[in-house]
Amino acid sequence: MKLETMNIREMCAEFDVTPRTLRFYEAKELLFPVREGQRRLFTKRDRARLKLILRGKRFGFSLEEIRQLLDLYHMDDSQHTQLSKTYEFAKRHLDTMEAQKAELEEAITELKEQMAWGADRLNELAKDTDAVA
């Protein structure tokens, strides 16, 4: 079973992106599909990376930042000398993510407060309408 690979259409369908996007990510060295003739075949590794790429984008990271981060999830023993450096990078990244989480929680709280205020206004309006009716 060599169904480990997917063609470009299948990738697009699974991740809801365009072919252009996948080719663009390859050009930027975010993905490394193998070739069958001239066609691209995306491996399991590419799918794992793409998932991380899209997630990173949702968090507001640039593709360049994401490219660096991807290495964190592909550390292997061939990178002994870089491992320590990569680990430090990961740690910093973790810090920013936890900061982001804290800020997000604050934002959620504030928004909820605003919505409570809005709900009160709506209730008052409803009461007025009832009184008139």
Added chain:
Amino acid sequence: MKLETMNIREMCAEFDVTPRTLRFYEAKELLFPVREGQRRLFTKRDRARLKLILRGKRFGFSLEEIRQLLDLYHMDDSQHTQLSKTYEFAKRHLDTMEAQKAELEEAITELKEQMAWGADRLNELAKDTDAVA
């Protein structure tokens, strides 16, 4: 005390942005500084909005999305007819933020796992080095 307003320099200093950015945000109707002659004076309201703008950016929202969201924090009684609509919009936004929070937590967990793996590698390397030494 009319120190409620700040000039453009003070704003830049406080929020670490350039004058160009503030003028740009005004052009995009994200900020509404009053004018003293031709100069801009940023009010407390502008500062509150800018804070939200910058936060929104850190979460990966576009300025246009942010512009819509800003109204949520400035609902007043002059918007009776729009209040309900705005409230629904806020609710959807809250959902996306909570989804984002969930995803962020997942990402943090995964990254920690990767780092644990990396820490193990580093420990092994240290042991090998000790054995040789």
Added chain:
DNA sequence: CGTTACGTTTACGTTAACGTCAGCTTTGCT
């Protein structure tokens, strides 16, 4: 064996979010 469908490369176009620069006012200081 033609044509339809899918894929490729190359290259120019587009949008968002500012950066940068030129030229004009206004203000504060001397």
Added chain:
DNA sequence: AGCAAAGCTGACGTTAACGTAAACGTAACG
């Protein structure tokens, strides 16, 4: 009065992240 600093308004430049279109390859299908 003179002049530098701060601010203003265009207007063009720039970068990231793709979109879009042209021109070509090739594999399967009727």
